[in-house]
Amino acid sequence: MLNDAHRSIVVVRDRDAAALRHPEPKMFGERGTVTYVHASSARTLPKASHYIFNLESLTDEFHAHACWAQRNASRVTFILKHLDPATADVLAGSPWGVLPAYGDTEHIGVRTLRRALCMACDGVHVVARGFLVNSGNGVQRGDALPTNPFVRLLRHMSEQATQRESVVAAVLAPQRTGSQWLRDLIGWTVASEVRVLHEHRVPPEAEFWPVSRSLLDALALEPNRDRQRMMRRAAFRSGLMNAQRRYIFVTHRDPVDRVISYFVKRHSQFLRERLDPASQSFLDPLEIQRAFELWLPQQVNSHARWFRTNLFDHFGLDVCRAESMDGLLVGQHGQNTLVVVPIDMLNSVRDAVEATYGRELCAPLADDSAVARGDGPINAAFRRDIHVPSAVVNALRGIREVAYIQAQLRTPSAKQQPLSQHCADPLH
Numbered sequence: 001m002l003n004d005a006h007r008s009i010v011v012v013r014d015r016d017a018a019a020l021r022h023p024e025p026k027m028f029g030e031r032g033t034v035t036y037v038h039a040s041s042a043r044t045l046p047k048a049s050h051y052i053f054n055l056e057s058l059t060d061e062f063h064a065h066a067c068w069a070q071r072n073a074s075r076v077t078f079i080l081k082h083l084d085p086a087t088a089d090v091l092a093g094s095p096w097g098v099l100p101a102y103g104d105t106e107h108i109g110v111r112t113l114r115r116a117l118c119m120a121c122d123g124v125h126v127v128a129r130g131f132l133v134n135s136g137n138g139v140q141r142g143d144a145l146p147t148n149p150f151v152r153l154l155r156h157m158s159e160q161a162t163q164r165e166s167v168v169a170a171v172l173a174p175q176r177t178g179s180q181w182l183r184d185l186i187g188w189t190v191a192s193e194v195r196v197l198h199e200h201r202v203p204p205e206a207e208f209w210p211v212s213r214s215l216l217d218a219l220a221l222e223p224n225r226d227r228q229r230m231m232r233r234a235a236f237r238s239g240l241m242n243a244q245r246r247y248i249f250v251t252h253r254d255p256v257d258r259v260i261s262y263f264v265k266r267h268s269q270f271l272r273e274r275l276d277p278a279s280q281s282f283l284d285p286l287e288i289q290r291a292f293e294l295w296l297p298q299q300v301n302s303h304a305r306w307f308r309t310n311l312f313d314h315f316g317l318d319v320c321r322a323e324s325m326d327g328l329l330v331g332q333h334g335q336n337t338l339v340v341v342p343i344d345m346l347n348s349v350r351d352a353v354e355a356t357y358g359r360e361l362c363a364p365l366a367d368d369s370a371v372a373r374g375d376g377p378i379n380a381a382f383r384r385d386i387h388v389p390s391a392v393v394n395a396l397r398g399i400r401e402v403a404y405i406q407a408q409l410r411t412p413s414a415k416q417q418p419l420s421q422h423c424a425d426p427l428h
Helices: 060-071 085-092 110-121 129-135 137-141 149-162 179-187 215-221 225-241 255-266 268-272 285-315 343-357 376-385 390-397 400-409
Strands: 008-013 033-038 050-055 075-080 097-100 167-172 195-199 245-252 323-325 328-333 336-342
Touching (some): 050 110, 075 110, 085 129, 097 110, 129 137, 129 149, 129 343, 149 245, 167 179, 179 245, 245 285, 245 343, 255 268, 255 285, 255 376, 255 390, 285 336, 285 376, 336 400
Parallel strands (some): 050 075, 075 097
Antiparallel strands (some): 323 328, 328 336
16 A cells, blocks of 8 residues: 555445535544545545445445455445345455444444544454344354343344344433443344434424435434434434334433432533542532532432333333343333343443453443543542432432332342243244
């Protein structure tokens, strides 16, 4: 490769030519100059050290481009929305990086995309191996099932999607429960034909709908942020409600710990301005305590209603009918399956996915913790100096569904059923 191609990145994208600059240059973290080429004009590509092919699906033309880039000692990364089994098997045996599609109604979020791209540009071989395996022919052949129950559930969802059923995996949970990370883990692992969604509530019906081949294109072409928000919500609701089978994943965190984390994130600027850098303590803790206590009642009311308005009213799913299985809570109503994942189980779930599909597989998944955001000092000061009133603690932990989840999680593991025994169809 010529010297003038050093640290240069060429992004080839199909879909709307007016929304060509995806992934955006900032996603690469200043790791090189970025040039964009539309797929319709990609017969001859400029020289580069790294080619990113952001495509609906992999065609023979772009497979040939990747082979040409490889022969010229360039790196290749594919971002793909659809994978047929044969293509998935070919890519699984290739030296190229492979990422699932990203966006509000795609497999992964933009933070994980950014982290994965930066790793790839730094020379790390980034491959969503579970995504490839579960999109490949092995699923249709009925190759050996994963031993871990959660990973087996993801495999089963992939099997259903390859059988021409519309399957959605929706991570639907209150804020600050690890829900975005779980969404990315699921999207990093399931077949391309499983729709993967993430939201904190089910949006109301909306008449506004993007006129575009993809939501990402529509958002790029819409300058009004309010209309963008409406488009995201409409796309989420459509994807969720129109599926034949729905798997609703709810991440659960102790609600007292959750409201502390949520307040710190929502009010981080307010808290930073009141933190003394020398002592790492707040200058006026009483002011912050008052603001916190004014904010809490609405959070209690919102959390108390959340389970009914988002799970039961839309899908007939009652958390208090879910059974404790392999550290999770699992319930079902018709074609809707509920999986409650305690936040303390996320590390175990990650370990199980990596044990199945490869070490360090989940390294690209973005972490939105206070420490990762740079909010460690204000989070530590808040938890040390500010308290949740006992009446609020009792109200949060007394919410019917919260109390049930906490009681089930305290059940000795010997009394829990294995996940695979819940029912014959959805879980094995």
